[in-house]
Amino acid sequence: MKSLTYLFKDIPKLRTFLESHTLLFSETAKSVLVQVFSSLPDRKVLGRITDEIREHIPKAVIVGSTTVGEIIDGQPKVRTVVLSFSFFDETVLKTFVVADPMGTEFEAGKNLMKKINSMEEVAGVLLFATPQSMNVSKLFNGMSEEKFNFPVFGGGAGVYDPNVASMIFLGRQAVSKGAICVAFLSKSLNIYTRTFLGWRPLSKEMTITQADGNLLKKIDEKCAFDVYNRYLNIPNDEHFFANALEFPILIQKDGEMIARVPFFVEEDGSIGFLADVESGDKFHIGYGEPNLILSHSESIRKELYDFEPDAIFLYVCISRRFLLQDDANLEIQTFNHIAPTAGFYTYGEFIKRNNRMNLLNSTIVIVGVREGEQNPRRKLELSKGTADLPISNDPFSATHSRIITRLLHFISVVTSELEEANKELKRVSGIDKLTQINNRLKLDEVLEYEFSISTRYSTDLSIFILDIDHFKEVNDTFGHLVGDLVLTQLAGILKSCVRESDTVGRWGGEEFLVILPHTCLEDARKVAEKIKGAVEKTDFQKAGRITCSIGTASFCEGDDSEKLLSRADKALYRAKSGGRNQVGY
Numbered sequence: 001m002k003s004l005t006y007l008f009k010d011i012p013k014l015r016t017f018l019e020s021h022t023l024l025f026s027e028t029a030k031s032v033l034v035q036v037f038s039s040l041p042d043r044k045v046l047g048r049i050t051d052e053i054r055e056h057i058p059k060a061v062i063v064g065s066t067t068v069g070e071i072i073d074g075q076p077k078v079r080t081v082v083l084s085f086s087f088f089d090e091t092v093l094k095t096f097v098v099a100d101p102m103g104t105e106f107e108a109g110k111n112l113m114k115k116i117n118s119m120e121e122v123a124g125v126l127l128f129a130t131p132q133s134m135n136v137s138k139l140f141n142g143m144s145e146e147k148f149n150f151p152v153f154g155g156g157a158g159v160y161d162p163n164v165a166s167m168i169f170l171g172r173q174a175v176s177k178g179a180i181c182v183a184f185l186s187k188s189l190n191i192y193t194r195t196f197l198g199w200r201p202l203s204k205e206m207t208i209t210q211a212d213g214n215l216l217k218k219i220d221e222k223c224a225f226d227v228y229n230r231y232l233n234i235p236n237d238e239h240f241f242a243n244a245l246e247f248p249i250l251i252q253k254d255g256e257m258i259a260r261v262p263f264f265v266e267e268d269g270s271i272g273f274l275a276d277v278e279s280g281d282k283f284h285i286g287y288g289e290p291n292l293i294l295s296h297s298e299s300i301r302k303e304l305y306d307f308e309p310d311a312i313f314l315y316v317c318i319s320r321r322f323l324l325q326d327d328a329n330l331e332i333q334t335f336n337h338i339a340p341t342a343g344f345y346t347y348g349e350f351i352k353r354n355n356r357m358n359l360l361n362s363t364i365v366i367v368g369v370r371e372g373e374q375n376p377r378r379k380l381e382l383s384k385g386t387a388d389l390p391i392s393n394d395p396f397s398a399t400h401s402r403i404i405t406r407l408l409h410f411i412s413v414v415t416s417e418l419e420e421a422n423k424e425l426k427r428v429s430g431i432d433k434l435t436q437i438n439n440r441l442k443l444d445e446v447l448e449y450e451f452s453i454s455t456r457y458s459t460d461l462s463i464f465i466l467d468i469d470h471f472k473e474v475n476d477t478f479g480h481l482v483g484d485l486v487l488t489q490l491a492g493i494l495k496s497c498v499r500e501s502d503t504v505g506r507w508g509g510e511e512f513l514v515i516l517p518h519t520c521l522e523d524a525r526k527v528a529e530k531i532k533g534a535v536e537k538t539d540f541q542k543a544g545r546i547t548c549s550i551g552t553a554s555f556c557e558g559d560d561s562e563k564l565l566s567r568a569d570k571a572l573y574r575a576k577s578g579g580r581n582q583v584g585y
Contacts (some may be wrong), residue, residue, distance in 0.1 A: 001088050001371035002029075002407040003311035005072050008081035011048055013299045022085060029087035033126075033182065035313070036064030037071070037344035039079040046533050047172050048082065054171075061093045061197065064179055065128045066166045068318045069345030074336030076321060076328045076345070079160065084342035086311050089371055092184035094119060095170055098139070098179040102434035105135045108179075109142025109357075116183050117148055123189040126313075127154035128168040129179035131274040131348040131359070132263075135214065138276075139179060140350075151193045153367050154355060155315035156348030162238070166347070192307045192368035194300050195351050198293035198320075199259055199362055201250055201284035202411060203231055204419055208281045215270045216249075216277050217365040223269035228262065231285060236265045245319045248362050250286040251277070252353055259286060259321060259362035268537040274348050286435045287360070288323040294330055295374035300366055301334045308375065309368030312336070314343030316364045321345055331364070334448045341366070434484055435491035438505030443513050446503045447561050450517045454555045461555035462516045462524035465568045466531065467496070469547045469580040488541055490548075497531045521554035521585065528552050528583045536581065547581035 002025045006017055013537075026032055031388050034053055036390035038046060050062050070082040097113060116122060136156065141154075157166035167176045184191070206227070210218035219227040228234055234243045241263055248259035260447075304312065312335045321328045335341045349360040371413040430442030438446070441474070454461040468490065475483040487510065494504045494512060507513040516524050528550040535548045551572025553564055575584030 001310040004085040005342045006083040010441045025087040032060040033086040034062045035084040035504045037082040041066045042567040044378040065157040065168045067344035071343040074333035076340045094183040096181040100177045105138035106142040109139040113146035122187045123184045124191040125152040126182040133157040133177040144356040152352040153193045154350040155346035158347035195365045196296040199286040203285040203289045211277045211279045223368045224271045249283040251283045261361040297331045307341045312341040313367040318345040432506040437491045443505040460520045462519045464552040466512040468510040549575040
């Protein structure tokens with residue numbers, strides 16, 4: 001396999017390049033892949049480029065995407081057209097187009113993967129798509145329904161001018177809504193894929209409380225845009241995407257952190273994303289940490305060096321270029337020392353991970369491609385260029401990255417301290433100061449939660465209210481300090497007699513409430529009898545022996561929490577009026 005890259009200037013210069021550099025490779029190649037990464041959404045210009053390539057390399061498969069930044073020889077470019085040529089000795093290329101699948105993305109993805117799976121010796125798949133104009137997440141969900149064991153990688157088309165539609169293309173066929181795939185059929189093709197994020201949590205943890213597909217409607221029951229505006233002071237105008245680009249939401253999915261970049265704001269304050277978000281997801285607003293990004297880049301460079309690729313393709317989120325600014329080349333230039341490196345800045349990065357297709361944001365996807373086995377001579381050649389890359393001795397280099405890293409560390413520490421303080425404050429606010437068990441406020445919160453679970457899933461829920469018999473006499477005879485000791489000791493008895501999943505708290509005065517989820521009335525009575533017996537047998541020191549009365553109740557269909565508490569209170573009254581030291585029901 002041989003690889004070349006070319007920065008397009010004009011058609012005559014392209015013609016000269018093709019005549020002088022590609023003929024030898026193309027004559028012996030079994031297939032040729034040309035990737036075109038273009039800042040120009042001009043179909044006429046792209047068509048002329050395609051025609052010129054086909055005239056010199058008739059067998060070439062030409063695919064491409066409009067971009068928001070191009071990469072050639074490991075260097076970021078702006079408003080250019082970059083060509084990447086891959087000449088394969090043994091690999092066969094097959095192409096697929098999914099055009100305008102609006103509303104049927106899931107089925108289209110499933111059918112696409114069925115077709116690819118029907119072919120033999122699939123070594124990998126390159127995929128371009130248009131996240132701005134179709135639901136790529138649903139397309140990928142459909143693809144993931146069909147099991148496959150080869151790598152898939154690529155990126156989402158972007159465009160500099162928001163008033164112009166992005167597009168992808170196969171030869172002269174342009175697609176503004178859809179996906180284009182190139183399947184690599186080969187026994188000898190080896191493909192290395194890696195991705196990493198490098199973004200850190202910046203805000204406190206929040207919850208998506210309402211979402212609809214790619215629309216985030218509410219955050220912690222508040223309008224989604226109002227939350228972003230509050231924390232970042234980002235106005236809802238034509239510059240929203242550019243201003244919010246560096247501040248994605250970071251969500252934990254399947255044990256990994258993924259980013260979702262805000263793209264637009266609806267009239268109702270909903271924030272639109274290029275990928276799906278789900279109600280119930282916990283997230284932080286994030287920001288990139290340059291030092292982490294650059295250290296990951298170095299780690300992957302070492303892995304690629306061991307892999308010995310013939311070509312390297314990079315599909316990088318535009319947010320990384322916004323973040324790193326002049327240091328963006330530090331992330332990608334190191335790869336070009338290993339093999340010719342080209343790619344583009346995307347509106348979404350694609351990779352198969354955890355046996356599923358993933359639409360990512362804010363990441364970089366690195367792809368190394370090699371035909372045949374590793375070559376010791378090739379390794380020796382690589383070592384000369386990559387083993388000891390020059391390190392700058394300028395103490396003022398990469399100052400932008402270092403300053404951001406320091407600020408992020410500071411914000412992270414302060415945020416962590418505040419979250420810990422808030423957690424402790426919340427814990428303390430729910431604790432009864434005397435008995436150190438839950439107070440009335442916390443009991444109300446737990447009861448409402450358990451009640452909602454029982455209502456939704458028709459599960460058992462029981463409670464009982466415990467009242468100390470003749471507690472006024474204890475206070476009048478021995479004083480309030482002894483009465484406080486009785487309450488504290490009784491709280492300990494309650495905790496020792498129930499499960500960890502049960503909730504014990506002081507309801508008020510000498511009354512205690514116990515909440516028993518997944519417990520029927522009969523079992524609740526058994527627990528209540530156990531507690532009544534334990535109290536009766538306990539020596540309360542100066543107060544001596546005391547007894548208690550307990551009223552039990554269980555959840556019934558049509559209940560609300562007030563009805564449940566009312567029945568428990570009436571059962572307690574019956575226990576009291578029946579002579580005390582009883583369990584009423």
